[in-house]
Amino acid sequence: MIDITENLSKRERILVDSYDDPGVQEALVEKCKEDITFFFNFFLWTYNPKLKPYHFPFQLFPAQAQVVRWIHEDIQAGRGTLCEKSRDWGATYIYLGIFLYHFLFGEFEGLLLSLRQDEVDNPTPSSLFAKLRYMAQRLPWWMLPQEWQFRKHGAVFLRFVNPDNGNTIVGQATTEDAGRSGRKTAVLVDEYASIRNRIGEGMERSLRYTTDSLHRLSTPKGVNLFKQIRDKRPCRVITCHWTQDPRKCEGLYYRNRHGDKIPCDNLPYERRSAYGNYITTTGTETEYKLRSTWYDREERAAITKRDLAQEVDIKYIGSGYCRFDAEMLESKSKLVRDGARGYLVEEDGEVVFREAGPEHEFEVEIWEFPQDPPFHHRSVGGVDTAEGLEHGDFCSADILTRNIRGDHATHAAALHGHWKPDIFADKLDLLGRFYDAGAWLCIERNKDGLAVILRLLNQLNYTNIYHDDYEHEKLGFYTTDVKKALITEALDKSLRDGELETLSLNHFTEMSQFENVNGKLGATGSNNDDRVISLCLAWWLVLQLGKPSAMAERRKPVKDYRRFKPRMP
Numbered sequence: 001m002i003d004i005t006e007n008l009s010k011r012e013r014i015l016v017d018s019y020d021d022p023g024v025q026e027a028l029v030e031k032c033k034e035d036i037t038f039f040f041n042f043f044l045w046t047y048n049p050k051l052k053p054y055h056f057p058f059q060l061f062p063a064q065a066q067v068v069r070w071i072h073e074d075i076q077a078g079r080g081t082l083c084e085k086s087r088d089w090g091a092t093y094i095y096l097g098i099f100l101y102h103f104l105f106g107e108f109e110g111l112l113l114s115l116r117q118d119e120v121d122n123p124t125p126s127s128l129f130a131k132l133r134y135m136a137q138r139l140p141w142w143m144l145p146q147e148w149q150f151r152k153h154g155a156v157f158l159r160f161v162n163p164d165n166g167n168t169i170v171g172q173a174t175t176e177d178a179g180r181s182g183r184k185t186a187v188l189v190d191e192y193a194s195i196r197n198r199i200g201e202g203m204e205r206s207l208r209y210t211t212d213s214l215h216r217l218s219t220p221k222g223v224n225l226f227k228q229i230r231d232k233r234p235c236r237v238i239t240c241h242w243t244q245d246p247r248k249c250e251g252l253y254y255r256n257r258h259g260d261k262i263p264c265d266n267l268p269y270e271r272r273s274a275y276g277n278y279i280t281t282t283g284t285e286t287e288y289k290l291r292s293t294w295y296d297r298e299e300r301a302a303i304t305k306r307d308l309a310q311e312v313d314i315k316y317i318g319s320g321y322c323r324f325d326a327e328m329l330e331s332k333s334k335l336v337r338d339g340a341r342g343y344l345v346e347e348d349g350e351v352v353f354r355e356a357g358p359e360h361e362f363e364v365e366i367w368e369f370p371q372d373p374p375f376h377h378r379s380v381g382g383v384d385t386a387e388g389l390e391h392g393d394f395c396s397a398d399i400l401t402r403n404i405r406g407d408h409a410t411h412a413a414a415l416h417g418h419w420k421p422d423i424f425a426d427k428l429d430l431l432g433r434f435y436d437a438g439a440w441l442c443i444e445r446n447k448d449g450l451a452v453i454l455r456l457l458n459q460l461n462y463t464n465i466y467h468d469d470y471e472h473e474k475l476g477f478y479t480t481d482v483k484k485a486l487i488t489e490a491l492d493k494s495l496r497d498g499e500l501e502t503l504s505l506n507h508f509t510e511m512s513q514f515e516n517v518n519g520k521l522g523a524t525g526s527n528n529d530d531r532v533i534s535l536c537l538a539w540w541l542v543l544q545l546g547k548p549s550a551m552a553e554r555r556k557p558v559k560d561y562r563r564f565k566p567r568m569p
Contacts, residue, residue, distance in 0.1 A: 007059045011042055015140060025142045032143075033105050036072045036098070037065050044100075045138045046093050047125055058097065062269065063244035064090060071098050071215070074236060075186045078212040082230055085219055085240035087311045095188050095217060096132050102185070103160065103167050104143065110160075110169040111179050111210070113203075114190040120171035121158045128190060129171055132160060176202025176359075179210040186213040193221035197506050200225040205359060220316040222512035223333040227316045228505055231334050241314055243276040243290050244269060251293035254278045264290075275314055306515070306524070317512055323521060324492045324511045332495065333512075336505040339367040339413075344430040351434040363427065367503050368401055368412040370435050378402055379412065379435035380545065382537025383428060383443040384530045385452050388420040395424045396530035398507075398538045399435055400500070409494075409542050411502035416531065421451035428452065429460045442466040442541040444533065445476030466541055477537055484521050487536040488514070494539050507531045 018024040032039040037060055044058040060068060067083075074081050075098065085091040102108040112128045114120045121129035133154055136144070145153075147163035154160060160169040172178050174195050179187060187207055189195075195203070204225075207214050214235075218226055230237055242248045253263045264278070267290075271279040278288040295312070302308040306322070309315040317326035341362035342355040353369070356362040370379070379401050386393035397415040402408065415431050432439045443449050443456075443465060453476050456462040465475045477483075494500040502508075513527040523529035 004057055004059055007041065007057050011057060014042055018140065018142070029105075029143065032101075036101055037068055039101055040068060040097055043139055043143065044097050044135050046090065047131070047134055049125065058093070061244075061246050063240070064094060067091070067238055067240065068094055068098065070236060070238060071095065072101075075102060075213050080212070080214040080216070080235040081238055082216045082226075082235055083218075083238040083240060084230060084314050085217070086242040086245075086314060087219060089240040089242065089245055091217060091240045092128070092190060093131060093135075095215060096128065097135060099169055099186065099188065100132060100135055103162055103169055104145070107165065107185070108167045109183070109185045111184045111187040112169065112171040112190070113174050113178055113187065115174055115194050117158075117171075117173040119191070120173060129158065129160070132169065174199060174203055177206055178203045180206045182210070184211040186215065187211045188215045188217060191218050192216040193218040193224055193226040195225070197225045197509055202359065220310045220314055223316060223329055223505070223508040224512075225505065227333065228336060239274045239314065241274060241276050242295070242312055243272045248294040249292050252290060253292070254288040254290050256288060322512065323488050323514045323516045325496050328492075328496045329508055329512050332502075333505070333508040335503060336508060337503050339365040339503070341365050344427070344434055346430060351430050353434070363417055364413055364415045364431065365504070366413045368410055379439035380538055380541040381432065381435075381439050381441045382534040382539070382541060383441055383449075383452070384533040384537065385421065385424065385444055385447070385449040386418075386530065387448055388418050388424065390418055392418070394528060394530040395419050396534040397428055397431060397441075398531070398534045399431065399439060400538045400542060401435070402542055406542070406545070407499065409500050409539065411500070411504060411507075411535070414504060414507070414531065416506070421448045422455050425452045425455035425460065429456060429462050432462060432464065438462065438464045440464045440466060440541060440545065442537040443476045444479050444537060445474070446479050449476055466544070477540070479533075481519070481521070487540045488521060488532070490543060491536045491539050500539055502535070504531075507535055
């Protein structure tokens with residue numbers, strides 16, 4: 001544990017000596033300008049409502065001091081950072097303290113972003129601006145701007161103003177247009193991993209012209225844009241793991257391959273890996289995971305293994321309940337890339353692709369365009385339907401292209417959005433005819449799927465639709481818990497064995513958040529699984545149809561499709 005008694009005594013002496021002595025005050029300000037860690041260690045405070053006495057002096061431990069210096073250097077040099085952290089490491093307070101430092105002592109225009117506006121600024125101590133105000137209010141009066149009035153310059157909603165030099169720190173919610181107006185010295189995006197990929201991509205494009213010093217801060221949350229940026233490393237990546245925090249390392253130990261508990265209380269920090277593994281005296285990183293009394297307590301309190309893995313261990317995939325193989329998701333997600341994004345439209349009886357601009361909305365993303373001339377029955381699709389409500393589930397469709405033998409497939413295209421069943425059917429018609437003049441589709445017929453199927457058959461005369469029940473003439477795929485288990489297992493195996501290749505970040509994101517808890521398969525919390533189901537159905541259709549060459553001879557039901565009315569399941 002860190003002893004704060006000595007630090008409090010030094011702070012008290014500083015305040016007493018500087019109270020009415022301008023010379024000492026000026027010397028302390030110069031000392032802060034020379035050494036930012038001095039500013040942290042003797043003038044900043046943090047608030048922890050879970051631990052009495054709640055208010056604690058900021059006393060940097062070695063890893064925190066190094067992180068402060070790195071971020072400070074990168075802001076001065078106009079560079080960005082990405083910080084992946086364990087909970088309660090102090091990283092958010094560190095970034096805000098650095099922003100406050102530059103706000104007071106330099107020329108600075110800052111922007112704070114978080115998932116929602118009330119997380120950026122609200123009356124509770126949890127918001128970013130509340131933390132910023134907390135630190136500013138506890139500074140000595142002579143360190144604040146001369147014309148400073150808290151109610152006028154520090155308590156304004158989403159705004160912090162330095163009246164002496166015009167510096168500002170403002171806040172916004174994360175949107176695709178965040179920070180578009182104006183230029184900033186530095187931008188902090190908090191809880192980056194919780195931002196939806198499409199919003200994050202738009203935000204990245206917008207902030208590219210707003211600042212050169214973009215700082216992304218978050219605990220992991222599956223495979224998403226935050227992880228993709230971390231893997232590509234376009235900026236300094238900072239890892240704030242709990243094993244570097246001396247407050248949490250009391251009773252440090254690891255278990256060897258025999259399960260024996262090996263105490264290592266005095267293990268040097270250089271022998272603790274970035275992600276908490278034991279390093280030998282020769283510098284070899286082992287597979288032995290470091291633990292402590294604090295960690296064991298957190299493990300018992302965690303609701304799920306995923307919570308512990310992502311909130312404490314900094315593991316992006318998590319562990320325990322994820323339906324898809326974690327190592328596979330980790331390795332394949334590093335290969336993702338954006339496809340061509342745009343719309344499908346019909347011109348003179350032919351379906352054509354029109355690309356959307358980088359800042360515009362799009363409906364379809366294409367990684368592999370149709371062959372010319374088309375190879376019939378080579379393409380198949382899976383379709384997950386929804387009601388089309390703006391804040392409800394998404395409609396999703398995926399197209400796979402198969403090789404001649406039918407034992408390997410490539411993810412060619414993805415259609416995704418909120419549409420009513422009739423509009424979604426029209427877009428499926430365009431997508432299907434764009435590939436092979438009518439790709440075979442496996443459509444989930446639960447609920448709104450029936451309306452989609454009926455429109456495709458009766459109004460659009462689209463007949464290449466999979467049956468899961470030929471005897472009773474039922475088109476589409478009726479999803480049950482048992483069938484969902486079968487199709488997700490098939491998709492997982494295909495990705496592990498390399499039978500299916502996909503380059504879609506959005507699909508890996510949803511797969512990393514797709515869990516099996518007590519036999520129930522689905523997305524965690526408020527996350528979506530539309531893309532997972534549609535990709536599962538597409539691969540299931542690949543398995544059912546066999547070789548593409550055999551499809552040309554496949555007999556269709558005798559029924560006249562234009563008058564076909566599927567029975568209710």
